[in-house]
Amino acid sequence: MTTPLALGVLAGAVLSGTSLLYATLGxxxxxxxxxxxxxxxxxxxxxxxxxxxxxxxxxxxxxxLGAAAMAGGLANLMLGWLVxxxxxxxxxxxxxxxxxxxxxxxxxxxxxxGAVITGLPKWRPALLAALPWVAGSTLCNYDILTWLAxxxxxxxxxxxxxxxxxxxxxxxxxxxxxxxASGRNPAILQGQALAAGGVLxxxxxxxxSLSLTLTWAEYMTGGRGFIAIALVIFSKWHPLRAxxxxxxxxxxxxxxxxxxxxxxxxxPFLLEMFPYLLTLLVLLAWGGSRRLSAPAGLGRTFYGMx
Amino acid sequence: xIRTIGLLLSLGLGALTASADAPRLTIGVVYVGxxxxxxxxxxxxxxxxQVVKDVPGVRLLEAENVPESAESERVMEGMIQQGxxxxxxxxxxxQDSARRVAKRHRDVCFEFAGDGDTAKNFGVxxxxxxxxxxxxxxxxGRMTKSHKLGFVIGMPIGYALGNVNAFxxxxxxxxxxxxxxxxxxxxxxxxxxEAGAANALxxxxxxxxxxxxxxxxxxxxxxxxxxxxxxxxxxVEARALAPKGxxxxxxxxxxxxxxxxxxxxxxxxxxxxxVYQGLGGMVAVAPFGAAVPADVRxxxxxxxxxxxxxxxxxxxxxxxxxxxxxxxxxxxxxADQMGGMNWYVEGVIGKVR
Numbered sequence: 001m002t003t004p005l006a007l008g009v010l011a012g013a014v015l016s017g018t019s020l021l022y023a024t025l026g027x028x029x030x031x032x033x034x035x036x037x038x039x040x041x042x043x044x045x046x047x048x049x050x051x052x053x054x055x056x057x058x059x060x061x062x063x064x065l066g067a068a069a070m071a072g073g074l075a076n077l078m079l080g081w082l083v084x085x086x087x088x089x090x091x092x093x094x095x096x097x098x099x100x101x102x103x104x105x106x107x108x109x110x111x112x113x114g115a116v117i118t119g120l121p122k123w124r125p126a127l128l129a130a131l132p133w134v135a136g137s138t139l140c141n142y143d144i145l146t147w148l149a150x151x152x153x154x155x156x157x158x159x160x161x162x163x164x165x166x167x168x169x170x171x172x173x174x175x176x177x178x179x180x181a182s183g184r185n186p187a188i189l190q191g192q193a194l195a196a197g198g199v200l201x202x203x204x205x206x207x208x209s210l211s212l213t214l215t216w217a218e219y220m221t222g223g224r225g226f227i228a229i230a231l232v233i234f235s236k237w238h239p240l241r242a243x244x245x246x247x248x249x250x251x252x253x254x255x256x257x258x259x260x261x262x263x264x265x266x267x268p269f270l271l272e273m274f275p276y277l278l279t280l281l282v283l284l285a286w287g288g289s290r291r292l293s294a295p296a297g298l299g300r301t302f303y304g305m306x
Numbered sequence: 307x308i309r310t311i312g313l314l315l316s317l318g319l320g321a322l323t324a325s326a327d328a329p330r331l332t333i334g335v336v337y338v339g340x341x342x343x344x345x346x347x348x349x350x351x352x353x354x355x356q357v358v359k360d361v362p363g364v365r366l367l368e369a370e371n372v373p374e375s376a377e378s379e380r381v382m383e384g385m386i387q388q389g390x391x392x393x394x395x396x397x398x399x400x401q402d403s404a405r406r407v408a409k410r411h412r413d414v415c416f417e418f419a420g421d422g423d424t425a426k427n428f429g430v431x432x433x434x435x436x437x438x439x440x441x442x443x444x445x446x447g448r449m450t451k452s453h454k455l456g457f458v459i460g461m462p463i464g465y466a467l468g469n470v471n472a473f474x475x476x477x478x479x480x481x482x483x484x485x486x487x488x489x490x491x492x493x494x495x496x497x498x499x500e501a502g503a504a505n506a507l508x509x510x511x512x513x514x515x516x517x518x519x520x521x522x523x524x525x526x527x528x529x530x531x532x533x534x535x536x537x538x539x540x541x542v543e544a545r546a547l548a549p550k551g552x553x554x555x556x557x558x559x560x561x562x563x564x565x566x567x568x569x570x571x572x573x574x575x576x577x578x579x580x581v582y583q584g585l586g587g588m589v590a591v592a593p594f595g596a597a598v599p600a601d602v603r604x605x606x607x608x609x610x611x612x613x614x615x616x617x618x619x620x621x622x623x624x625x626x627x628x629x630x631x632x633x634x635x636x637x638x639x640x641a642d643q644m645g646g647m648n649w650y651v652e653g654v655i656g657k658v659r
Contacts, residue, residue, distance in 0.1 A: 221498075
């Protein structure tokens with residue numbers, strides 16, 4: 001039985017969009033606090049390798065998931081030590097984080113290449129399984145990360161835009177000096193943002209290794225960390241728009257594979273370019289909008305008020 | 307950087323363990339990936355383990371995850387300093403480095419997994435897999451119920467197209483309705499896209515999936531989780547990943563050739579030659595899965611022995627999948643011309659470019 005194209009693309013979009021969404025949400029929090037983490041790809045790799053290593057060693061994917069989240073948080077705190085405490089340049093530190101992630105994940109994952117793991121458990125409500133097309137596809141048969149992806153996006157939105165903590169965090173991202181003058185500690189808020197963002201980045205990497213592919217391979221994230229950084233801009237630093245962005249980008253990848261599987265006459269090389277063309281178009285369309293622009297203090301180092 | 311440090315450590319340890327009992331021959335092996343990949347590198351690693359068993363007094367120096375850059379040259383030099391007298395650069399990208407090192411060390415023998423010129427101390431070898439995919443197609447054609455077979459390839463290079471074409475020809479020889487759908491991922495090791503490609507093929511009703519990527523692990527596990535069947539590639543050990551859906555697969559069996567080379571080097575009669583072997587030589591059919599009935603096994607084995615005794619599936623008249631005749635009656639494409647193949651045979655659903 002063949003699945004209709006739209007459902008096949010949706011199914012693929014959800015599967016590959018999950019890790020994109022967690023990574024994008026994490027980077028959104030970090031950038032809202034005024035820090036660019038160009039090393040997100042490295043954080044994803046660390047999450048993927050630590051998650052896989054712990055799962056392979058203990059046999060429990062949920063333990064692996066927890067370890068991946070912690071490793072991601074720690075990696076981002078290391079970046080925080082550089083850019084907040086030591087006040088180093090954010091772009092240079094982010095790139096250092098990227099290459100650190102390549103090396104560290106390769107080292108952590110090396111003994112576990114080829115290990116066979118039982119991935120995160122998947123669950124499909126019986127009611128949904130009865131729907132046509134659903135039973136034979138991957139639709140609605142998801143692990144905990146995919147089921148919780150949208151609720152987590154709402155939670156991040158709520159925390160950023162409906163709590164006093166979020167207000168302070170965004171104030172730091174716009175102008176650390178003003179936030180400082182109003183009695184908030186920019187360094188602590190940025191540290192908290194980095195830790196939360198790192199946890200989400202670690203989960204994003206773990207979804208790749210513990211659910212989607214069930215393998216660890218060096219550099220297996222294949223640029224998804226960079227796509228997530230683009231998605232933050234695409235969604236204009238808004239967690240709910242990030243849901244749409246992640247689905248769109250996951251969908252672009254799925255469309256390319258689904259069209260080939262349906263025997264499309266379009267060149268595979270052309271299809272390969274599609275997600276990146278989409279990024280360029282979006283930047284062209286909304287690039288100059290002032291209301292939707294980046295946090296004013298993004299990428300700047302706060303040297304204190306003395 | 308980290309790789310280099312790890313390698314130096316492992317080479318150092320190798321030297322320590324060796325000093326106790328001087329070996330008759332030290333073999334250096336350079337791998338592009340990890341030897342636990344259930345794929346290409348594992349196939350070599352298993353073969354060298356067999357050589358150590360079969361030829362007394364052989365010591366191995368192995369270096370994994372060596373990039374195809376100048377670093378591989380340093381690794382090979384390091385191995386020679388550790389006493390290696392036979393070196394196997396096992397990835398195509400080591401070619402230039404290996405040739406440079408071989409020119410500097412005329413007393414060290416090289417066996418390069420690839421092609422090109424040979425020299426007195428430089429042999430080239432590889433397994434020809436294309437014709438061997440024909441019996442795999444026979445297996446898939448007999449097992450499919452939907453008459454739709456999936457094939458995931460990393461990039462549309464001639465060798466991969468040859469694998470796909472022989473697979474479809476074999477499938478159609480037992481099931482005239484069989485069609486092979488090709489999905490290109492755009493890389494030899496993009497795991498997430500491999501999972502997506504396998505899912506897309508299953509969504510379109512394929513019930514058997516084959517692949518030509520570095521490690522078949524992700525695709526086989528994705529297919530197994532959705533209750534479909536798979537045909538593996540690169541290492542015959544991949545069957546462990548699919549207890550239910552495994553049909554069969556192709557793996558490299560290098561050990562008889564490597565054993566011969568090791569003995570030749572010890573006896574001082576190594577000659578750098580070009581050695582290419584297909585099914586029955588460097589390529590073998592993996593054990594069948596439990597779900598494969600006896601009559602199918604017999605038919606696949608019969609097709610495999612036809613291929614190993616010289617039958618060439620790429621013999622005209624053959625049409626490509628746009629209806630053009632690509633091989634007139636009697637013409638054929640040999641194993642040495644596979645790199646230049648740029649068409650899909652009739653029955654393959656896919657586009658070369």
